[in-house]
Amino acid sequence: MERPDAGLSARGIVVRFDGLTAIDRVSISLQAGGILGLIGPNGAGKSTLVNALTGFQRPTEGSVHLDRTEITGWPPDRIARRGLARTFQAGRLFRGLSVLENLAAAAVGSGLSRREAEARALELLGWMDFAEHAELDAGSLPYGDQRRVGIGRALAVGPTYLLLDEPAAGMSDAECDDLVALIDRIPREFGCGVLLIEHNMRVIMNVCPRIHVIESGRTLAQGSPAEIRSNDAVVHAYLGTKTERGRAER
Amino acid sequence: MSGSRLRSLLEAYSTPVLLSSILSLVVVVVWMNASGVLAQTVTDALIRVVLVVGLYIFVGNSGVLAFGHIAFTMIGAYATAWLTLSTFKKSFALQLPAILAEHQYPVFPSAIAASSLAAVVALIVGIPIMRLSGISAAIATLAVLGMFHTFYNNWGPWTMGAATLPGVPLYVDMWVALGWVVFAIFVAFIYQRSRYGLALRATREDEFGARAAGISIPRQRLIAFVISAFFMGLGGVLQAHFLGSIAVKNFWLSLTFISLAMLIIGGQRSLTGAVVGASVISAITEVLRLVENGIEVGGTTISLPPGSQELGIALVMLLVLIFRPSGITGGRELRLRLSRRARGA
Numbered sequence A: 001m002e003r004p005d006a007g008l009s010a011r012g013i014v015v016r017f018d019g020l021t022a023i024d025r026v027s028i029s030l031q032a033g034g035i036l037g038l039i040g041p042n043g044a045g046k047s048t049l050v051n052a053l054t055g056f057q058r059p060t061e062g063s064v065h066l067d068r069t070e071i072t073g074w075p076p077d078r079i080a081r082r083g084l085a086r087t088f089q090a091g092r093l094f095r096g097l098s099v100l101e102n103l104a105a106a107a108v109g110s111g112l113s114r115r116e117a118e119a120r121a122l123e124l125l126g127w128m129d130f131a132e133h134a135e136l137d138a139g140s141l142p143y144g145d146q147r148r149v150g151i152g153r154a155l156a157v158g159p160t161y162l163l164l165d166e167p168a169a170g171m172s173d174a175e176c177d178d179l180v181a182l183i184d185r186i187p188r189e190f191g192c193g194v195l196l197i198e199h200n201m202r203v204i205m206n207v208c209p210r211i212h213v214i215e216s217g218r219t220l221a222q223g224s225p226a227e228i229r230s231n232d233a234v235v236h237a238y239l240g241t242k243t244e245r246g247r248a249e250r
Numbered sequence B: 001m002s003g004s005r006l007r008s009l010l011e012a013y014s015t016p017v018l019l020s021s022i023l024s025l026v027v028v029v030v031w032m033n034a035s036g037v038l039a040q041t042v043t044d045a046l047i048r049v050v051l052v053v054g055l056y057i058f059v060g061n062s063g064v065l066a067f068g069h070i071a072f073t074m075i076g077a078y079a080t081a082w083l084t085l086s087t088f089k090k091s092f093a094l095q096l097p098a099i100l101a102e103h104q105y106p107v108f109p110s111a112i113a114a115s116s117l118a119a120v121v122a123l124i125v126g127i128p129i130m131r132l133s134g135i136s137a138a139i140a141t142l143a144v145l146g147m148f149h150t151f152y153n154n155w156g157p158w159t160m161g162a163a164t165l166p167g168v169p170l171y172v173d174m175w176v177a178l179g180w181v182v183f184a185i186f187v188a189f190i191y192q193r194s195r196y197g198l199a200l201r202a203t204r205e206d207e208f209g210a211r212a213a214g215i216s217i218p219r220q221r222l223i224a225f226v227i228s229a230f231f232m233g234l235g236g237v238l239q240a241h242f243l244g245s246i247a248v249k250n251f252w253l254s255l256t257f258i259s260l261a262m263l264i265i266g267g268q269r270s271l272t273g274a275v276v277g278a279s280v281i282s283a284i285t286e287v288l289r290l291v292e293n294g295i296e297v298g299g300t301t302i303s304l305p306p307g308s309q310e311l312g313i314a315l316v317m318l319l320v321l322i323f324r325p326s327g328i329t330g331g332r333e334l335r336l337r338l339s340r341r342a343r344g345a
Helices: A044-053 A076-081 A097-109 A116-125 A143-156 A174-191 A201-207 A225-229 A230-250 B001-014 B013-033 B036-062 B070-084 B086-095 B107-131 B134-153 B173-194 B195-205 B209-211 B217-243 B253-266 B271-291 B306-322
Strands: A008-018 A020-030 A035-039 A061-066 A085-086 A161-165 A191-196 A210-216 A220-224 B295-297 B300-302
Touching: A008 A044, A020 A035, A020 A044, A020 A061, A020 A191, A020 A220, A020 B217, A035 A044, A035 A174, A035 A201, A044 A076, A044 A085, A044 A161, A044 A191, A076 A085, A076 A097, A085 A143, A097 A116, A097 A143, A097 B195, A116 A143, A116 B195, A116 B300, A143 A161, A143 A174, A161 A174, A161 A210, A174 A191, A174 A201, A191 A201, A201 A225, A210 A225, A210 A230, A210 B195, A220 A225, A225 A230, A230 B209, B001 B013, B001 B070, B013 B036, B013 B173, B013 B271, B036 B173, B036 B195, B036 B217, B036 B253, B036 B271, B070 B107, B070 B134, B107 B134, B107 B217, B173 B195, B173 B217, B173 B271, B195 B209, B195 B217, B209 B217, B253 B271, B271 B295, B271 B306
Parallel strands: A035 A191, A035 A210, A085 A161, A161 A191
Antiparallel strands: A008 A020, A008 A061, A210 A220, B295 B300
16 A cells, blocks of 8 residues: 555545445545645535544545554544644534633643643734633634634644634624634644635635535545636536525525 | 732632631631530531532533442441451451451541542543443443442441441541541642643533543543542541441432532532532531421420421522522632732633
């Protein structure tokens, strides 16, 4: 078997639930310092793929390597400690803990002492321009801010690869632009690779030099934003779902 | 310089300092003014505080309900009896191995050893159980209680079976109990502030989020379970040396549920809640007990029918749960802010 490259590399991932194939032979690779966009219509299997990469869902077939170490089947916490962090669409913050404690808990989870964890958490909050909210309960924050804390918490793990699961969901355009600016800085300032899962084209097209499109669990297209925009299959998949949704709403 | 360091240290530890001070104050007032009976009541309540703080370390920080902790209390109580009974009493009540039968050990190291035994047992039973979550974990801990209950009930040579084991040296008074309460409160607080406590509280808030943050849920729960069992065991030790006798039937469902009720009524998400719950319920129980026995008001004796104690506690519990679902303290800690812009613990 050939050696996988350095980076986060998933090969031939298949996830099947009771005969239903949610992910069908998808391969993806991400280098440290790069940003890869993962898009697809609702129900395409984006979140299932993220779960398969981060250990929350064991792939039925295929393998995941993190810098040449096979991590397929590892429990999620072990994968996180190895340097692959993620956010959740649903936020999943520690709602009853303060913002500072949310980040510090993740830093502690990655193996830091309490003191080091608090220092890292404060530093990250400063970086995110969020230090004045450090003492608030995470659950009391407005929606957009919760998303940001989620990203801060994932960064507090000290990842080499970061998977952002629809960070812009439910955000206004202005909040999206702030988010784009924040995500854009991550590879440069933390040296980590980012896999950005989004539904929102505005976010994806602005930050990702490479985009991977999946539909119905299969890879539909890969390439630069310009290539993706002019790809007939992609345009069809997106317009198709929009029309169907329009019909359903009516 | 050193003044501000002291101030920030005091601020960081204001919760255990305040809680300990308040309990100490109560003990001093009772010691100066009241009869021996009230001192006994206060001692009993302080032992309950140790138990509820012990329960809090696991249940409060993990959010996992545990019904089996009283097994550790029983283990601690019997272990201290094996160590501290006089060799004469041991020789006719129990059949112990020579190392226990032929020696009578001093009470303080025995208290540590007996509590540690409870912790070791928790480590062993905890390894499989801490992998479970939610209701399965709760039921599994109940099974542990049932198992040890049956075992001790039938382990004649070591426990005298279902009979009461008498003759445990009496040395626990209000002051001894207070000393251990202060110790328990400080350890619980230091744990909760530590990296382990923070990680466990994160798992309580969101299991998926915690795992994505690199936190191993079984490992963090196990750490708390073991520390928690130490204090449950210590509570058993104190109770044994306060009452002078122990019986398996006293470490069963009623003690399990009253300890949980104290924690939930006080507010299971904070150490302050554990201390407040144990103190308030002990106080209410005592008042109801007095009234059950009859009190004189203006020449007539008022007495409540037997059973009022239990009904009263149940009523208080209902009222608290209805009007303050997260307990009297609502999961907040009692704390002191000395500087203008204080940062939390």
